[in-house]
Amino acid sequence: MSSVLHRNLNLNLPMAVRGEGVYLYDAAGKEYLDASGGAAVSCLGHGHPDMVDALCDQIRSLEFAHTSYFTSRPAEDLAEKLISLAPEGFGRGKAAFVGSGSEANEVAMKLARQYHVERNDHKRHRFMARRMSYHGNSIGALGAGGHTQRRAIYEPMLIDNLLISSCYYYREGRPGESEQDYCTRLLDEFVQTIEAAGPETIAALMVEPISGATLGSLAAVPGYFKGIRAICDQYGILLIADEVMCGMGRCGDYFVSAQEGITPDIITIAKGLGAGYQPIGAAMASEKVISALYDGSGMLSNGHTYMGHSVACAAAKSVLDIMERNDLLGNVRRLGAELEAKLRTAFGDHPHVGDIRGRGLFWTLELVENRETKQPFPVEKNIAGRIKHVAQQNGLICYPSQGCINGEAGDHVLVAPPFISTSDHLTELVDKLQTSMDGVLSSFAAAA
Ligand SMILES: Cc1ncc(COP(=O)(O)O)c(C=O)c1O
Numbered sequence: 242m243s244s245v246l247h248r249n250l251n252l253n254l255p256m257a258v259r260g261e262g263v264y265l266y267d268a269a270g271k272e273y274l275d276a277s278g279g280a281a282v283s284c285l286g287h288g289h290p291d292m293v294d295a296l297c298d299q300i301r302s303l304e305f306a307h308t309s310y311f312t313s314r315p316a317e318d319l320a321e322k323l324i325s326l327a328p329e330g331f332g333r334g335k336a337a338f339v340g341s342g343s344e345a346n347e348v349a350m351k352l353a354r355q356y357h358v359e360r361n362d363h364k365r366h367r368f369m370a371r372r373m374s375y376h377g378n379s380i381g382a383l384g385a386g387g388h389t390q391r392r393a394i395y396e397p398m399l400i401d402n403l404l405i406s407s408c409y410y411y412r413e414g415r416p417g418e419s420e421q422d423y424c425t426r427l428l429d430e431f432v433q434t435i436e437a438a439g440p441e442t443i444a445a446l447m448v449e450p451i452s453g454a455t456l457g458s459l460a461a462v463p464g465y466f467k468g469i470r471a472i473c474d475q476y477g478i479l480l481i482a483d484e485v486m487c488g489m490g491r492c493g494d495y496f497v498s499a500q501e502g503i504t505p506d507i508i509t510i511a512k513g514l515g516a517g518y519q520p521i522g523a524a525m526a527s528e529k530v531i532s533a534l535y536d537g538s539g540m541l542s543n544g545h546t547y548m549g550h551s552v553a554c555a556a557a558k559s560v561l562d563i564m565e566r567n568d569l570l571g572n573v574r575r576l577g578a579e580l581e582a583k584l585r586t587a588f589g590d591h592p593h594v595g596d597i598r599g600r601g602l603f604w605t606l607e608l609v610e611n612r613e614t615k616q617p618f619p620v621e622k623n624i625a626g627r628i629k630h631v632a633q634q635n636g637l638i639c640y641p642s643q644g645c646i647n648g649e650a651g652d653h654v655l656v657a658p659p660f661i662s663t664s665d666h667l668t669e670l671v672d673k674l675q676t677s678m679d680g681v682l683s684s685f686a687a688a689a
Pocket residue numbers: 280341342343344346375376377378449453454483484485486487511512522
């Protein structure tokens with residue numbers, strides 16, 4: 242019996258022992274196509290030799306030096322590189338490195354609060370986010386977000402956040418409502434929520450520029466984020482873009498905020514930043530936020546032992562170097578278009594695929610019982626969970642989830658293959674996904 246406190250105490254998980262390229266292998270020698278990098282992490286695939294070299298070199302020279310005594314070359318180089326890639330407004334910005342996406346969002350929330358305090362705006366302490374958003378599992382980040390399932394038992398411990406609608410036109414656009422009218426309705430709701438709560442109490446709005454795990458690679462309608470940015474500015478509310486899942490090349494650019502034409506005040510990244518070779522997340526503060534710190538205390542009012550960890554920073558810098566050397570952003574764009582075409586060919590007419598959505602190498606099939614009415618499958622059928630299980634049996638790692646509609650109902654399957662994939666890998670992905678989905682859905686139909 243395992244002494245590891247696993248996520249599910251009753252599951253017997255296979256033991257992963259090796260990874261090579263887009264494949265993972267378990268102790269029995271079974272091969273799995275890693276088509277989701279777990280949760281959009283392994284963008285370079287597994288066992289990348291340049292990553293192994295970079296990590297070994299760094300450990301040999303310096304594994305750790307505490308950030309209250311020293312800076313380190315990897316942290317400096319990584320910060321400089323990220324700032325050079327960031328959207329306009331980050332030119333004299335700075336990045337803080339921590340161990341995960343949740344921690345990055347904790348840093349972002351504290352930075353937002355600190356920004357207002359430094360400017361003698363002490364009342365601003367509340368955080369806004371969107372329903373069904375996910376910003377991490379630490380108490381602060383969980384409290385900011387709107388992931389009902391993950392929040393449920395912790396509700397009494399969570400901060401007093403304010404939620405607005407997610408931008409989910411497929412489900413929440415009204416009959417006959419144009420995308421533009423839907424956008425206007427959501428922006429009006431944002432303003433009304435701010436006014437009702439008291440704008441002077443709100444520190445920041447946290448958003449995923451492309452919603453990740455909860456809603457399944459869901460982009461906003463055109464104009465939405467520019468509208469959100471303008472309203473934040475109007476009310477002195479900071480905008481935090483959580484690009485933990487969608488950023489770092491996953492959608493074809495390093496930053497989705499840039500694709501949406503906005504400059505957030507703070508951007509958080511993780512997952513693809515370390516590509517699974519090291520746990521690392523970053524909170525990037527724009528020039529506006531950093532200036533407030535310079536004009537105020539001159540301090541970052543936050544600290545963690547493993548901040549700016551040399552090996553983690555060296556790994557992330559090496560990921561960016563490999564991306565550049567091999568034009569992996571170009572790969573994401575080319576392969577992304579191919580993946581979209583393959584998914585539309587395989588599932589475009591599928592009676593139980595209601596929506597196919599995504600960007601770059603970040604794609605989702607939303608599953609429905611009835612395409613016409615968009616009626617979801619009954620929650621208790623656990624379609625997403627069953628597809629995950631059958632796909633893994635079929636040698637495919639993908640990322641199905643349940644709850645996209647209201648935290649309970651609504652199944653979707655997300656894929657996020659490595660940037661080093663080939664066309665053949667994408668064909669294998671779609672074939673295995675089709676077999677797995679058909680296996681589950683036909684058994685369900687037979688049982689109904
Ligand atoms: C958008 C987003 N933010 C934050 C997080 C939390 O990141 P981590 O699990 O590394 O703490 C996640 C993880 O799935 C995420 O998708």
